[in-house]
Amino acid sequence: MKKIVVLAKQVPDTANVTGDAMKPDGTVNRAALPAIFNPEDLNALEMGLSIGEKLGFEVHVVTMGPPKAVEILKHSLYMGADNVWLISDRRFAAADTLATSYVLAEAVKKLGDVQLVLAGRQAIDGDTAQVGPQVAEKIDFNQVTYVTELKEVDVDHVVLERDGETRSETIRTGFPVLLTVTAEANTPRFPNAARMLQFFRAGLESDFDEESLKIARENGWVVPTWTLDDMGLDPERCGLSGSPTKVHKIKSITLKGTDLQLFNRDKTGIQEMVRNIVKDYVEVER
């Protein structure tokens, strides 16, 4: 059956990052932070599910990450994904976008018969927005980035609106294609209660003992994991060794002090501040 692949990443909730979250080698200590579904990947999944329903394509969610990332895969099952895949191997650690996109592209190839790949526009931790396009390049798919609306979809094409920054663009493209989806594109659905009941016990093979594994298998609760060897990947192109960029130094951002001049909030205070603004303003203008 024809497939849609949604690329999803578990990310630390960057709204609450402390210095302890970084390891000395400059890589991220994800364990130290609450982990969430990358927000725009939920928009990608929503788009995938609605297209899947319309065209009868299977929706597969793929994530590369540590075992804990199975959480977002379970969430994907709750929302309605047909299949989910965890790609996990110690040798994938510290990958930059080139190495990440190599692994994800190989996963798409391994799934076979993929018509559409959907990624979030950007992950809120690495913030590069590079992984989507770099996957498209490796699997030779057309791409449309910054998708703000799915206007039309049929078995052989989609019509999309793209945020072209100075203008918005209405674009028609055939399959196969990779889209990077923005938060504006849709409102992700809530997890479905029946599916939550069906999958709340889902987990990795290692989460089950011998006894329960059999039952888990029968119920489709075992989330499959692919390692570097399962996928037959070149270790030289994965993780740190496959990454041309290296994090050389990390600095936490702190407030820089200024000489703050506070004015009263009464009329006199405000008038005084306005005078200062105008005076300064005239000075800098000159």
Next chain:
Amino acid sequence: MKTAVFVEKNPLTNRLRDVSMELAWKAHSLMNEHKGEVVGLFVGDRLPEDTEKLFQYGIDRLVQFTNPKLGHLHSIAFKHVLKAMIETEGPDFVLFGATHTGRDVAPLVASAMKTGLTADCTQLYVDDFKDSGKILYQVRPAFGGNILATIVTPEHRPIMSTVREGVMRLPEQGLDRKPDITTFKAKVQPEWIRSKFLSTVAKASPVNFQTASTIVSGGAGVGSRENFKLIFDLAHALGAEVGASRAAVDFGFVDKERQIGQTGSVVRPKLYIACGISGSVQHRAGMEDSAKIVAINTDPDAPIFGIAHMGIVGDMKEVIPTMIKYLKEEAE
């Protein structure tokens, strides 16, 4: 040593985007110091009408490929042509604007050339790195703006980076130079064109932060779309542009085009007035280099006061009307 700069234009006006000139000047400063050359790389339907400005801002030579089929962003075609240009020119560094075009195309080129690409750099400098000789040090915010990371690409060439508009500065005065333009030979293959652009619509009210000397911004503390009119009124009284925090945009007080910060515009006006804005790292990433910062906030502990030069602890709904009144008096 050689640096290449991806040259981009605004398709609506057929004029250069500011970021291309900013990158040209940055590349010029870097190459001046290290006796290198700056080449511009342009791909599109026709050259921008103000192409000569590139040379004033430090491009030594422009390599251009124009084809009527490339009026729109056909990513795959751009990738192939740019890769061929880069292979011919052999630059050490390639800089792209972190625009919706640059961030679409640069990752494709980096992937095809199997080299590193560093996103959204805020500082670039050249220095020695171990046995790799001189490389580009690329400083960028990550982790939602909570950290500044210095990224290096020691063993691969070219070293590629993207930089957002407004981050690098333009000099007051450009150089006095003659254009030097060479035409690149390529053939657009039919399989490079896979999207059909059905229509394009110019975005309403283009906000002009780059030329604004004053910006008045409102945040969640403004409270409503109606109250946001006060921000526009104050801006009007100052002849300023209107900006916003992401929270104000998310609440629907103003359009997204006005967002300032890590995921909005980066601005550096002479005067920045933040009203009802707490001053999150993400917001500061877009405005903290403003020459003078004024904060109006009910919370004396709001982080915005940590970077402000002047401030009033108070309700913007009361402070702004009084400010407007006195501004009018001062103007007389």
